[in-house]
Amino acid sequence: MNRLAIQGGHLVDPASNRDGPADLFIADGTVVAVDTPPAGFTPDRRIDAAGCIVLPGLVDLSAHLREPGASRKGGIVSEARAAAAGGITTLVCPPCTTPVMDTPSVVELVHSRAHEAQAARVAPLGALTQGLEGEHLAEMAALRDAGCPAMADGGRPVSHTLVLRRALDYAATFSLPVVLTPEDPHLAAGGRVHEGETATRRGLPGQPAATETAELSRILALVEETGARVHFARISTGRGAELVAEARLRKLPVTADVAIHQLYFTDLDTVEYDTAAHVRPPFRTQTDRDALRRAVADGVISAVCSDHQPHDPDAKACPFADSEPGISGVETLLALTLRLVDDGLLPLTEAIRRLTHGPAGCLGLEAGTLAPGAPADLTVADPQAVWRVTAEEMLSRGRNTPFLGWELTGRAVTTVVGGQVVHPPRPPVSYHR
Amino acid sequence: MNQQLDEHGRLRHLLTTEGLPRDLMTRILDTAESFSGVIGKSVKKVPLLRGRTIINLFFEPSTRTRTTFELAAQRLSADVLNIDVATSSASKGESLLDTLRNLEAMQCDAFVVRHGESGAAHFIARHVNPGVAVINAGDGRHAHPTQALLDVFTIRREKGAFEPLTVAIVGDILHSRVARSQIHALMALGAGEVRVIAPRTLLPSHIQRFGVRVYEDMDAGLDGVDVVIMLRLQRERMRGALLPSQGEFFRRYGLTEKRLERTKPDAIVMHPGPINRGVEIDSAVADGPRSVILQQVTNGIAVRMAVMSMVMGAGGETTAAAVQEEQLS
Numbered sequence: 092m093n094r095l096a097i098q099g100g101h102l103v104d105p106a107s108n109r110d111g112p113a114d115l116f117i118a119d120g121t122v123v124a125v126d127t128p129p130a131g132f133t134p135d136r137r138i139d140a141a142g143c144i145v146l147p148g149l150v151d152l153s154a155h156l157r158e159p160g161a162s163r164k165g166g167i168v169s170e171a172r173a174a175a176a177g178g179i180t181t182l183v184c185p186p187c188t189t190p191v192m193d194t195p196s197v198v199e200l201v202h203s204r205a206h207e208a209q210a211a212r213v214a215p216l217g218a219l220t221q222g223l224e225g226e227h228l229a230e231m232a233a234l235r236d237a238g239c240p241a242m243a244d245g246g247r248p249v250s251h252t253l254v255l256r257r258a259l260d261y262a263a264t265f266s267l268p269v270v271l272t273p274e275d276p277h278l279a280a281g282g283r284v285h286e287g288e289t290a291t292r293r294g295l296p297g298q299p300a301a302t303e304t305a306e307l308s309r310i311l312a313l314v315e316e317t318g319a320r321v322h323f324a325r326i327s328t329g330r331g332a333e334l335v336a337e338a339r340l341r342k343l344p345v346t347a348d349v350a351i352h353q354l355y356f357t358d359l360d361t362v363e364y365d366t367a368a369h370v371r372p373p374f375r376t377q378t379d380r381d382a383l384r385r386a387v388a389d390g391v392i393s394a395v396c397s398d399h400q401p402h403d404p405d406a407k408a409c410p411f412a413d414s415e416p417g418i419s420g421v422e423t424l425l426a427l428t429l430r431l432v433d434d435g436l437l438p439l440t441e442a443i444r445r446l447t448h449g450p451a452g453c454l455g456l457e458a459g460t461l462a463p464g465a466p467a468d469l470t471v472a473d474p475q476a477v478w479r480v481t482a483e484e485m486l487s488r489g490r491n492t493p494f495l496g497w498e499l500t501g502r503a504v505t506t507v508v509g510g511q512v513v514h515p516p517r518p519p520v521s522y523h524r
Numbered sequence: 525m526n527q528q529l530d531e532h533g534r535l536r537h538l539l540t541t542e543g544l545p546r547d548l549m550t551r552i553l554d555t556a557e558s559f560s561g562v563i564g565k566s567v568k569k570v571p572l573l574r575g576r577t578i579i580n581l582f583f584e585p586s587t588r589t590r591t592t593f594e595l596a597a598q599r600l601s602a603d604v605l606n607i608d609v610a611t612s613s614a615s616k617g618e619s620l621l622d623t624l625r626n627l628e629a630m631q632c633d634a635f636v637v638r639h640g641e642s643g644a645a646h647f648i649a650r651h652v653n654p655g656v657a658v659i660n661a662g663d664g665r666h667a668h669p670t671q672a673l674l675d676v677f678t679i680r681r682e683k684g685a686f687e688p689l690t691v692a693i694v695g696d697i698l699h700s701r702v703a704r705s706q707i708h709a710l711m712a713l714g715a716g717e718v719r720v721i722a723p724r725t726l727l728p729s730h731i732q733r734f735g736v737r738v739y740e741d742m743d744a745g746l747d748g749v750d751v752v753i754m755l756r757l758q759r760e761r762m763r764g765a766l767l768p769s770q771g772e773f774f775r776r777y778g779l780t781e782k783r784l785e786r787t788k789p790d791a792i793v794m795h796p797g798p799i800n801r802g803v804e805i806d807s808a809v810a811d812g813p814r815s816v817i818l819q820q821v822t823n824g825i826a827v828r829m830a831v832m833s834m835v836m837g838a839g840g841e842t843t844a845a846a847v848q849e850e851q852l853s
Contacts, residue, residue: 288730292542294642294666294701297729364643408621410641412664 093135093510094118096128100140100471104147105444106460115145117467120510124463136512138505140471146443147461148180148211148468148508150450152270152348153324154399154421156182156213157488159200160189165401165488167201171210173486174399174421175514178503180468181451181458182211182399182421185270185324186218187245193218193229195237202238210513211506212468214456216243216270219258225249228258232265241322241454243270246371248306250276252313259319268320268454271310273331274372278302283412285358285375293362295412300379303331303372314343322453323347325398327372329382336391346453347391350398351427352418354384356493366407366414367493370398387445388437394450397424401489419489423480425472426499433500471505478502527649535834537649537658540667541708549712553677555830560823562599572833573602577632581623582661583609583639588797588821589661589671593636596828602836605632624648634659634836642666642701657835665699671796672705674827676713678820679751682792686713692745692787693736694721694777695755695804698728698766702796703755707734721745722777725766742777746786753794754779757804770803780806784814792816 095117102113102125109125116124116132123129154174157165174182184201186192192201192215205213217234219242221227231242242262248271249255262269282298284290290297307323311334314321326332326347335347352370357377360368368374386392400417407414425446432442451459461469480497482490506514528537528544535548562570578597580590590606597604609623620639627635634657637645642664649658662668676686683689691710697703697720710718711734720731721739732738739745746752757773767773779793793805793814801807810817 286729288733291728291730291733292704294664294704296665299729364646405619409619410639410644410647410663412641412643413620 093120094132095136095138095467095507095510096134097138097140097145097469097471100143100145102145102461103440103443104461105440106147106448107462110440113145115461115469117507117510120467122461122463122465122467125461138471142475143471143473143504145461146178146470146472147447147459148470148506149178149425149446150181150183150456150459151179151399151421151424152183152394152396152450152453153350154182154184154397155187155401155417156184157401158188158204159197163403164406167204167213168208168210169486169488170399170401170421171205171208171213172514172516175210175506175508176486176503177422178425178470178472178506179211179397179421180470180506180508181214181456183214183216183240183454185245186216186243187223187247191218191223191245192216192239193221193223193234195233198234198237198239209511210508212508214238214240216241216245218242219244219262219269220249220254223247225251225254228261231262231267235265235267240456241268241270243324244272246272248272248274248276252309255310256313256317259313259317259321263317263319268322270322270324270454273303273306273310273323273326275302275306278305283369283373284361285373287358287376289358289362293364295361298373300328300330300375303328304334307331307334311338311343311345314338314345318344320344325350325372326383326386326392327353327375327379329379332382332386332391336386339391346393348394348396348450348453349383349387349392351395351420351424352398352493354380354387354395354431355427356380360493361411364411365493366409366411367418367491367495369407369411369414369416370418371416384431384436387431388441390441393445394453395424395428395445396450397421399487401487402491403489407491417491418493419485419487419491422485422487423492423494423499425470425503426478426501427494429474429501430499467507467510469507470503472501472503474501476500476502527646538669538831538835539645539649539658539660541669541672541705541712542667544708544712546712546714549673549709552673552827552830552834553680555834556677556823556826559829560826568599569601570599571601573597573600573836576634576836577603577605578634578636578832579627579632580604580606580636581609581627581638582607583644584662585610586638586661588824589638592821592824593661593828596825596832599825600829600832602832620644620647621651624651628653628656632656634832636661638662640664659831659835662701665701665704667705668701669705670824670828670831671702672709673831674820674824675706675753675794675796676709677827678794678816678823679792681823682816683750686710686715689715689750690717690719690748691715691751691753692719692721692749693753693755694742694745694779696726696757696761697722697731697755698726699758699761700755706753707736711735719745719749723767742783743786746783749787750791751794752779752784752787752791754805756796756798757800774803778802778804778806779809781808781812784809794820797821
């Protein structure tokens with residue numbers, strides 16, 4: 092038996108409309124009651140959440156764990172633990188591993204390593220096509236049975252429109268959502284930054300906003316015909332957000348997310364060739380950033396993710412265009428999203444919704460709420476805790492973040508996955524009782 | 525980008541002409557002027573950088589730029605080492621940072637760097653030991669500051685003041701580090717008007733923000749200009765759908781004697797080289813009386829001497845004075 096009581100905290104559970112003081116009672120990995128304990132409930136452990144907010148565990152729709160394939164950059168164990176420390180309880184990871192996540196055996200490997208980590212859950216996305224090469228369909232049904240909640244292009248858009256159409260139809264056969272990268276590969280080719288004044292000044296090859304809007308339009312045309320459930324990964328332009336809003340108004344089954352750093356930086360942040368600000372899609376204009384913020388506030392964008400991409404130092408210690416894109420983000424996702432609340436962009440409950448129920452809904456994950464009966468994945472966070480982002484304190488193997496040195500407010504204190512406290516990690520003693 | 529200036533506003537590296545203060549730029553040109561006397565003499569050396577080591581670190585092939593840097597260094601009595609990385613360690617997988625560390629371990633005082641990626645010179649300047657100077661000899665599409673400085677030096681010699689001048693830069697602006705550096709230099713020096721002339725596929729986005737006027741029609745763009753700067757059109761631009769053919773480009777944007785009639789009668793014609801005869805410029809113009817293309821090459825040595833002496837702390841007006849003394853003795 093494993094009974095846990097979380098008492099004295101302020102529960103924010105947008106999915107069940109809760110935003111107030113409440114105690115939470117957990118048994119065998121499940122939330123069994125909110126407010127009052129079931130008759131005869133005696134907890135094995137109590138967590139005092141006084142002064143803290145109690146949230147459904149964060150669901151991060153994009154985290155590259157670098158395993159299998161690139162262990163210099165990160166690993167399932169290190170990144171899942173870093174995520175747990177950041178209050179994340181579900182990590183959705185894209186299929187662009189080496190080997191590609193296109194067979195159940197790779198999925199099983201990831202699951203077993205994630206189990207070993209005793210930290211955030213890991214939900215690998217299956218490859219939409221074999222080897223992510225955009226030619227032959229992957230065995231989607233087998234991947235689903237192995238535990239993939241959705242299929243994805245893994246950042247390698249399927250350029251052959253007929254193959255994409257068939258992939259969407261086939262995925263729809265098994266009610267599988269499909270996660271697609273809205274990036275026209277030809278317009279993107281070689282472009283490291285947003286096409287605009289900064290790109291011209293710095294002599295860096297740019298990619299226009301049409302890289303995103305052209306691809307969104309192509310995909311939306313196919314969604315219209317197939318009715319396939321599509322999630323757009325990493326919107327970066329204001330016009331892109333508008334296209335998503337229009338599609339949703341027309342009741343097309345599409346959702347979208349944004350990487351948290353897109354809400355803070357613009358192309359001007361690449362002006363000094365800072366490779367930490369090299370991301371894909373690139374930081375765009377201030378107008379785009381403001382539009383993305385509004386789209387998050389309005390709910391057009393239903394999920395905010397970390398787009399976690401840890402790197403070894405060498406990947407960033409080179410001229411800008413030679414550097415690899417991406418930010419190590421799982422440890423800053425919560426605080427940076429809470430900062431949007433401080434900025435007056437959206438209320439706390441909506442901010443938490445974009446990190447929990449919102450992303451879970453995009454892929455139909457059984458997560459993101461603390462209603463009785465739900466899996467006991469939760470985060471107790473101190474919303475007042477002030478801390479500084481430093482390379483030394485990061486748990487991720489990648490310390491590549493442009494937020495280094497930032498002072499942030501709000502931090503996960505305790506993270507629970509399936510009723511087990513995974514952060515802070517338990518001291519290695521097991522003689523009690 | 526003030527990475528290139530020290531706390532006293534002196535030139536520490538030369539990475540770009542963008543943001544370079546006008547008086548500093550003028551000082552470089554004045555210093556170059558004093559060196560150009562040396563070049564004409566029978567004994568072509570001054571001892572300003574005796575005992576110092578300069579490494580020419582070229583990740584891209586170059587003949588003219590590297591040679592003039594080498595000559596400039598030799599005339600300042602420095603020891604020069606040419607490293608052609610295109611054919612050495614980088615092709616064996618060594619990182620730029622490792623290459624740099626290894627060369628630094630050989631106790632050099634300055635790097636002259638050419639690299640295919642924009643920002644490479646900034647990257648190197650950020651990572652060298654304090655006291656080691658970096659001169660950008662061309663990075664990607666970003667900057668080629670010594671080329672721009674020798675161009676404005678040439679313009680100043682031919683035309684005097686910058687204020688009354690209209691300068692047209694013609695051709696592949698999109699891929700040109702030379703054009704970007706020229707525009708920044710001309711703007712800082714107060715040139716009356718700078719125009720860029722190119723088809724839209726060869727114009728970078730937001731180039732107007734540099735303060736230039738954009739012309740897509742060459743005849744209109746050349747109207748009444750004092751200086752025409754032609755840019756080299758790389759053959760590979762014919763791939764990738766930027767242009768239909770060399771022939772069509774030459775017909776619309778090639779500089780011919782007929783087109784030159786649109787300019788002021790005393791207009792000069794410049795080109796950073798190497799020229800593509802019949803692609804961007806007609807031989808009759810390149811070899812004609814208005815062309816100062818070979819003067820540019822000669823001036824490159826004096827300008828590079830000036831930059832080297834200044835970034836290596838033998839700098840500024842003191843250099844000019846020292847040279848004059850040297851010449852008198």
